[in-house]
Amino acid sequence: MPVWFGMTVMVAIGGAFGSVSRYWLSEGIHYFFDRGFPIAILVVNVLGSLLMGFLAVYIIDKMDPDYFLRTLVLIGFLGAFTTFSTFSLDTVALFNRGAYGLALLNIGLSVVLCLFAAAAGIWFANKLGY
Secondary structure: OOHHHHHHHHHHHHHHHHHHHHHHHHHHHHHOOOOOOOOOHHHHHHHHHHHEEEEEEEEHHHHOOHHHHHHHHHHHHHHHHHHHHHHHHHHHHHHHHHHHHHHHHHHHHHHHHHHHHHHHHHHHHHHHOO
């Protein structure tokens, strides 16, 4: 079996689990919070950024680089779990309905919290000695 085929299968498997996980988590959050502000996608993206930072250190730097595991988890699962396109669509929808303050809040929180979460994940993995 060619390596590219195995990698493609890893992306597909990880992507399937990542997108379903995003859906379940988003629906769970929407059960408790109203949909006026895209809190679910914010939480998903921040959590995904934290996991990406942590697991990038753990998988890439500390383990013997297993390209299949990296492809499955970082590209497949977390690539499908997080979503820039939904963030973009939600933000445009807020602007379109005249909720300019909420749209700008969503942009600011998403950028700052996701970057902070990725950095925190990297720091945490290094601090734990991974």
